[in-house]
Amino acid sequence: MEPVDPAPVDVVVIGAGQAGLSAAYHLQRRGFVPLGRAAAGEQTFVVLDANPRPGGAWQHRWSSLRMATVNGIHELPGFAVPPADPTAASRDILPAYFAEYEERFALDVLRPVSVRAVRRADDDPAGRLLVETDRGTWASRFVVNATGTWTRPFWPRYPGQERFLGRQLHVADYVSADEFRGERVVIVGAGVSGVQLLDEISHVADTFWVTRREPEWIEDDFDIPARVAAIAGVEDRVRRGLPPGSVISVTGMHWTPWARAAQRRGVLVRHPMFSTIEEHGVRMPDGTFEPADVILWATGFRPALDHLAPLRLRTPDGGFRVENGRSLDEPRLFLIGYGPSQSTVGANRAGRDAVRAIVAGSAALAA
Structure with a gap:
């Protein structure tokens, strides 16, 4: 009381x-x-x-x-x-x-x-x-x-999302790559967590990575000066009452150790965002079908x-x-x-x- x-x-x-x-x-x-x-x-x-x-x-x-x-x-x-x-x-x-x-x-x-x-x-x-x-x-x-x-994990909405018969989870729900062993996992999102989990999951599962925009890779390390620059890039937005936006939208994609590792193993392969979700996978913009057991939404907060x-x-x-x-x-x-x-x-x-x-x-x- x-x-x-x-x-x-x-x-x-x-x-x-x-x-x-x-x-x-x-x-x-x-x-x-x-x-x-x-x-x-x-x-x-x-x-x-x-x-x-x-x-x-x-x-x-x-x-x-x-x-x-x-x-x-x-x-x-x-x-x-x-x-x-x-x-x-x-x-x-x-x-x-x-x-x-x-x-x-x-x-x-x-x-x-x-x-x-x-x-x-x-x-x-x-x-x-x-x-x-x-x-x-x-x-x-x-x-x-x-x-x-x-x-406040962010879940984008896509046509057919409720029809998917596999598992959907957000990064906030992720526990371990072992739970996906032997499965096909569609990973959605170009942020740091998405790339890190792509590298991790790809050791035990078949991964398929999709993003809304083509990543613009920046050769500089994502060090303290880069983070300070990201902070400065958001200040004007919040002063005007706009949503803050993501760090990636300000800084671009910096090469991290896990991004390099995924690249070396040939799994850092970006595909365009799918158009719809179906019972057993996702339909791509060109009409092709990609099967999936899991959709992991690395789509931020x-x-x-x-x-x-x-x-x-x-x-x-x-x-x-x-x-x-x-x-x-x-x-x-x-x-x-x-x-x-x-x-x-x-x-x-x-x-x-x-x-x-x-x-x-x-x-x-x-x-």
């Missing part, structure tokens, strides 16, 4: 992945105290997380994603990732790292807590935002939304922002107007891990910048 009066707090952080923990760390560094530890007069924050355990999306990744092949790990602020065996599963190493981080800095993450809605308490632009959850309601001066994308609907911030183009991690239409709301801050490097920076703005805003409210 929800309390009669919402619990007052200065900042609510929604999500305890990379971006949320970064924000919590910087809040604590700037004098904010977890709500349950605060004395009278201290500024407070609370971190809410929907997962039952620490680790953000890392705890849900497939078991074959090893530390050596993880794309773009970046340490949380103030505590480096401990040395790990490159062959160790990332879902074993990184959630433990996140758990130790939460304990080391006493962030007091509340979980599992499902946020149902964020709405304005009243018409006062300097008033509070109500964060309604399955474990009560908080009345906050600022909300830092860091819910990421993992819970969308931001998990449905709980923000009561604020009515979504533009006609389907995005949110955001600049430097802050909503342009609701300044009490910060969206980090969204758009240009979706990478781990960007998420750390966005957490820090959001807290700087909150500190400035808190000072203005106190003046």
Whole structure:
């Protein structure tokens, strides 16, 4: 049962992945105290997380994603990732790292807590935002939304999809290539995950790779400068309220170790997107038929922002107007891990910048 009066707090952080923990760390560094530890007069924050355990999306990744092949790990602020065996599963190493981080800095993450809605308490632009959850309601001066994308896998719709008699799954549901041994697998998507799983599955199954557009391979490594360039490429889109788009749409296809491996074995063969799906396979644009036992949709994710609907911030183009991690239409709301801050490097920076703005805003409210 929800309390009669919402619990007052200065900042609510929604999500305890990379971006949320970064924000919590910087809040604590700037004098904010977890709500349950605060004395009278201290500024407070609370971190809410929907997962039952620490680790953000890392705890849900497939078991074959090893530390050596993880794309773009970046340490949380103030505590480096401990040395790990490159062959160790990332879902074993990184959630433990996140758990130790939460304990080391006493962030007091509340979980599992499902946020149902964020709405304005009243018409006062300097008033509070109500964060309604399955474990009560908080009345906050600022909300830092860091819910990421993992819970919103994107499934494109194609004619005949419901007729397919084989198995369809999204990357979010993937466990291991072994489950496809001896089968024919159509892999849809040109992103990093699609190519990585193409390489992995092709060792045990017959693969058929399709994408909507011909990949434009870039010879440069997808290193930190390339990722920073991708972040910069998305900033203008979210400022205008457009959906962020994918990293691939900004940077093109960079050669990764698994892309090179698939190329060497002759399985990195791209085909155009099929036109329709039939009971036992897919029909190609030229009319030919390709049999399939499995269709694996490596088609990305969308931001998990449905709980923000009561604020009515979504533009006609389907995005949110955001600049430097802050909503342009609701300044009490910060969206980090969204758009240009979706990478781990960007998420750390966005957490820090959001807290700087909150500190400035808190000072203005106190003046």
